[in-house]
Every structure is written in C-alpha cells, then in structure tokens.
Amino acid sequence: MAQEEKEEIRYISITDTRARKLDKFKTEGKIPSTNWAVKMGVAIGILTGKMAGKKFGGRGHGVDVEAVDPQGLFRILVGKDVAQYARGGLDILINELEKGKSVFDIYRRYFEGRPK
Amino acid sequence: MWIKRLVLDNFRSFYGHHDVPFERGINSVLGPNGAGKTTLIKALEYNLFGITENVTEREVINDKHKDECLKKGMTPSASVWVELQHGEKRYIVHREFFAPEGGRIPESLTVNGETVENSWIHEYLILPEDFELMNIIGIKLNTLIKSFRSKRNAVRDLIGLPLISKISRSTTMAYNDYVSQTKWAEEQQSAKIARRELLERELEDIHKRIGELEVNESEAKAELDTAKKLLEETRKKIDSESTSLYTEIEGLQSQYQLVSEQLEKERKNFTEMQDSLPYFLVLSTVRERIGEIQKVIGRNINEFFRHYGFLEGQIGALQKYIGKVKPDHEMKVDASNTKKELDTILRALPGRNLPSREEFREFMRIERSLNFIEYLERMAEKSENYPVLERKILELGAKEVSLTRRLEEAKSIFRTRGKKTAEIAKLEGKVEALTRRDASVTTELERLRRDRDLRTKEVRDIIRDLSKYSQMSDEEEKYARRAFALKSMFEELVQKHEKDKIAKIGKRAHELFLNIIEKPELFTGLELTHDYDVKLHEKYHPKGEIPTTRPSTGETDVMYISIALALNMESGNKMVILDDATINLDNKHTKKVLDAINEFGFEQVIMICKDTIKNLVLTKLDSRKVYDVQFDKIKESSIISSIVGG
Secondary structure, three states: OHHHHHOOOOEEEOOHHHHHHHHHHHHHOOOOOHHHHHHHHHHHHHHHOOOOOOOOOOOOOEEEHHHHOOOOHHHHHHHHHHHHHHHHHHHHHHHHHHOOOOHHHHHHHHHHOOOO | OEEEEEEEEOEOOOOOEEEEEOOOEEEEEEEOOOOOHHHHHHHHHHHHHOOOOOOOHHHOEOHHHHHHHHHHOOOOEEEEEEEEEEOOEEEEEEEEEEOOEOOEOOEEEEEOOEEOOHHHHHHHHOOOOOOHHHHHHHHHHHHHOOOHHHHHHHHHHHHOHHHHHHHHHHHHHHHHHHHHHHHHHHHHHHHHHHHHHHHHHHHHHHHHHHHHHHHHHHHHHHHHHHHHHHHHHHHHHHHHHHHHHHHHHHHHHHHHHHHHHHHHHHHHHHHHHHHHHHHHHHHHHHHHHHHHHHHHHHHHHHHHHHHHHHHHHHHHHHHHHHHHOOOOHHHHHHHHHHHHHHHHHHHHOOOOOOOOHHHHHHHHHHHHHHHHHHHHHHHHHHHHHHHHHHHHHHHHHHHHHHHHHHHHHHHHHHHHHHHHHHHHHHHHHHHHHHHHHHHHHHHHHHHHHHHHHHHHHHHHHHHHHHHHHHOOOHHHHHHHHHHHHHHHHHHHHHHHOOOOHHHHHHHHHHHHHHHHHHOHHHHOOOOOOHHHOHHHHHHHOOOOOOOOOOOOHHHHHHHHHHHHHHHHHHHOOOEEEEEOOOOOOOHHHHHHHHHHHHHHOOOEEEEEEEHHHHHHHHHHOOEEEEEEEEOOEEEEEOHHHHHHOO
C-alpha cells in the first residue's frame, strides 16, 4: 500500500468478477466499453462517496488509468484513491445494469442527485 | 499455100543474085547478128505487100550495086521474086524497087509476068476465107516482123487479148474473192452461231443459278433482318435496364453516403457524449475543487513566478554578457555564482506557503484541463439530447442497413447484366454469320450477273454480226459488183465485135489461151514454163483457178508462140514464119518449141534463128532446108554436114 502511494497510479484493479460482468454487458450492448464503465464507476463512486476496500481485488484484472482518465479530472478530485472509487462505483453500476436499467437512466439518476 | 522460092537481086545487104529455094516442111535460116536473116523476111514482106513503112533507099537497094550503077551510069534497082504454091496454082510475084524519087521509092509489081495493083494480091492471092491467119499476117505482117516485141503486141492487139484477159482475170479474181469471202463469212457465221448456242446454253444455266441465289438472298436478308431487329431490341432493352439500374445505384449510393456521413457524425457526437457522461456527473465538483486549488496556491505561484522570472532574467543577462566576451575562468565562476545566488534567492523567498512540487504539478494539470472542462460544460448542457441522439442513430442505422440491402440488390442485378451481355454477344455472332452468308450470296450473284451481262452482250454482238453476214459485207459487195460489171463488159465486148473477124479470132484465141493455161496437155505437152508445170499448177491452183501472177518475159513468149501455133492449127493454115521467136527462151523451152513445131506438122515453117542455137535446131528440127546466112551470102547447108560440123 505504501508503495502504491509513492508510485504514480497506473492501473485500476477491478477484479475478474467485475471484468467478466462488464464483458457480458458489453457483449449485450448495454455499455460501450469496459473503460467507459470504469470511468462511469469512478464518477458514481465520487458522487456517492462509495469506495471499495483496498484489500478487495488486487492486481487480478486492471485497466489503464490514462485510458480511463486521460485529462486527470478524477485525479484532481480523488488523487490516488481513484481505483477504490472506481471499484465502489462499478459495483453500483453493475448492480443497476443487472436490474435492467439503461446507461442513460443511470446517468439521469445520478446526474439529478449530484451535488449542485 | 507455101513459099516455094525467094529470089533476091541486089536487095539490101545481098549483092547480086541470090536464089533461095524453100521446101515444104521446115526451113531453117541460121546466122549471126546482122548477117541478113531478117532481110529475107523483109524481102518477102515488101514483095507481097509493098513498102508500107518509111524506109530509105539504102534499106532496099544494095550499096555496092548502087555504086557500080552510078559508075556505069545505070539506074540502080533491086528486085524480089517470090514463087508461091497455092493448091494447084503457082504464082510468081515480082517486085522491082528503084532509086527514090521525091522521098518515095518507086516500084513495079508483076504476077506471073502481068503488071497488077497491090490490092490484087489481097483480093486474089491471099483470100481471107482460105486461111485466116494469113489474112492477119497479110495485114499486119509489116508490124509482125519488125521485132518479136512488136509482134507480140500486134498479136495481142489483134486478138484483143489484153483486155479480154484482163477482164477475165479480174472477173475470175473477183469471183474467187467473192467465193472466198463468202466462204470465210459462212465459216465465221457458223462459228458464231456455234458460239451463240454455247453462250445461250451458259446463259440459261446462269439465269437458273441466279434465280436460285435470288431466292436464297431474299431468305438470307429476311433472316438477317430478323436477327438484327432482335439484337437491336435486346440491346435497347438491356441499355434501358442498365441506365435505370445505374441511376438507381447512383442514387442509392449517394443516399447511402449521405446517411453514412450523418450516422458517422451522430455516432461521433453520441460517442463523445457517451464518453463524457461520467465527467458530466463530477463536473461541478471538479470546478469547485479547481477553484479551491487556485485559491490556495494560485497567489503563491504567481509570486514565485515573478521572482523566478527576475532571477532568470539576471541569469540571461549574465549569459548574454558571457557570450559577448571570451569566457574565461572568472566569468564562468561569476555565472556559477549567480546560479547559486538564484538558488539562494529561491530558498530565501518570503512566505512558507509555497506550493509543493505535487501541488505545482496539479496546478499545471488543472490549467491544462480548463479548456477541456469548458468544453465538457458546454456539452453537458446538451446531455438531455442523449436519448434523441440515440434514437436518431438507431433510425439512421436502420436506414443505412436498408440502403445497404438495396444497394446489394442493385449490384446483384448489375452482376446479372453480365449474362445479358453474353446474350448480346451470341446474337451479334449470329448476325455476323448471317451477314457473311448474305455477303457471299451477294458476291456470287454479282459475279453471275456480270457473267450474264458479258454473255448477253456477246450474244447481242453475234446476232448483229450474223445479221450483217446474212446480207453482204461492203467488201464482198464491192467484189461482187466488180465481178458482174466486168462480166457484162466482157459480154458487151464480145457482142459488139461478134461480126468482126478479128474479134472472133480474138475470142477464139482467148479460149485457146485459156486452154493453154488450163490444159497445156492439149498442145502435145508444150509446157509454158516450169512454173506452169501441171503438177505445180495443180498444187498451187487445185481448183483450176487462173494464176494471177504476172508471167515472165520468157513465159509470155512461150504463150504467144503457143497462140501463134495454135491459131495456125485452128485456121487450117499450115504456114508459119518465126523470126527469132525463141530469142528469150532458155534451152529447155526452145527444145519444147522445136518439138512442137516438129509434131504439129505444118505445111511450111520458115524458122529464123541465131546461129547460137544452130546445133539445137539441126538436131531437133527435121529441117528440109538449112541456110547459113553470112552477110551477103546465103549458103545452103546439108543437114549431115551441119551435124558433122561441115
């Protein structure tokens, strides 16, 4: 953990389970891509303040941070905690998608409920 | 009648008295030129007919006798006695010539001692009814004996031979020409008729073939037209199909392109929007956070930059200064010192709120992100359009799919057009084959028509020629007219001189002449010339045509000797006087003439010859008397002595 803090964040670990689920949604056409889902996950995580445990997951399945947050907007907000927010937000997103909600419905919901 | 004796007294070259007795049969007088052979004939002529020509005194009276008489004071005179035996009667005709008086030679004539007139001889002695030739000779002996040429001309004139012969020849020639022309024309005609028949047969075949081919041609043309029409229709149909298909494909393609572009654009927008959706959620928070950061570190950063900029300016000035002079150790030390001072300044900057390196990086990142954030903010306002955009994309996608399908269909139709092209090619091949067939038929028809025209023209020409032959060609007509004209002239001439004895004789002579020419065997094998040899004659003139080539001098002489002999035979006269008649003849013909004279059995022949043919005459002729005339001497030779050479 100490090493992660010192080093620049390069990967966001999302675990194999999440990755498989995202793959499934992607195949079903519910999400445009895994990176996008991670990005959405980060946003939802930041909005809801939901963070996944640091011990959860690991290096099993990861996505490139530069691909998810090329402009570093998320990192302005949460810095090195971006991966934890991502995992937390992804859980919400996956849950919502599994309920049959569309991407735009989810967006609408969180956009309406965002802090003004 | 025959001449029994000729007596000369001082006549011309003969001085003194000369007694020349002749006998019945052949009497030969031989001698060289100028010996006096012709003088004997002259004596005979002057005695019987008087001097009818212009002669001088010298030509009658002997010069030597004249000289003697002048010396003696006597009157010179010449006398000629001719004793004639006419049947039982015997006449002694004596004529005496005196010296000329006033250009005329006086003469006295006595017959059997009685003085008579010249005409007496013509009336009583030489009677026309007794012997016709003598009549002729009696009238023209003067001319006859002058020379053989004159003699020949005289005979020709007398018997009217030139004209008759000419007429006859011309007539015969014209007739022969006419016959040959006609024959030629007939041959030509028959050849042309045969040719015409052949051509007509050929024409019939050609017409038949043309008829067949014309049927074929019309069939071929009809078939070709049908095929062409079909090809044209197919082409039109396929062309119109192709055109509409092309238009459709083009339209579809442009539509597709339009939709694709639009779709792509919308998709891009959608993707951008979709991509930005997560940012939209945190955008306001980010804005707030940036504000805070800027607030916290912004002032310090500005101040920092101001001092830092000042020091950097100093370093720049120093470096500039160092650049101007050659940098030595000291200057380098100064620069290093200035850098150290800058660090010191940086460290000695007032305020402890200087941003950390991390903060500074963040600040810089925020600065960089501000534009993007502004963009996102602008876009976030449109985020409500997201479902519309999605729907639109779906619609466009459906439209694109439909267009793709339609395009695929049109393209598949277009691909099937290849089969139709093959159909056209097949039809074109058929049309080409039919065109070739039609062309070959047309070519053959043209050839046949050309042949037909040529043959028809030839037949027409032949028919025209044949009609011409059926009449008479200009040349033929000319010959025919000439022949008829000459024939009538000849008949007229004969008719005109019917009662004229000369003409009668001439006519008879002409017949004989023709007989001689055509039937020389009538005259005991007397051949006119080797050219007129019977065999050769038959060879060159197998149909008895009269030779039209001009006879040579010798040939002409032979002809006239033959005529003279023949006329004598015909007229019953048995007396012939030949004065150098064989002068132009070669040995062969001389022998033949002599043989003829022998065989014809004349009552009397007086033959005057050059002494060059003496031996020939002596050996050939059964001469009763032979005289050698040697100038003023007339010497009788015996045959034996002559032969022996005495």
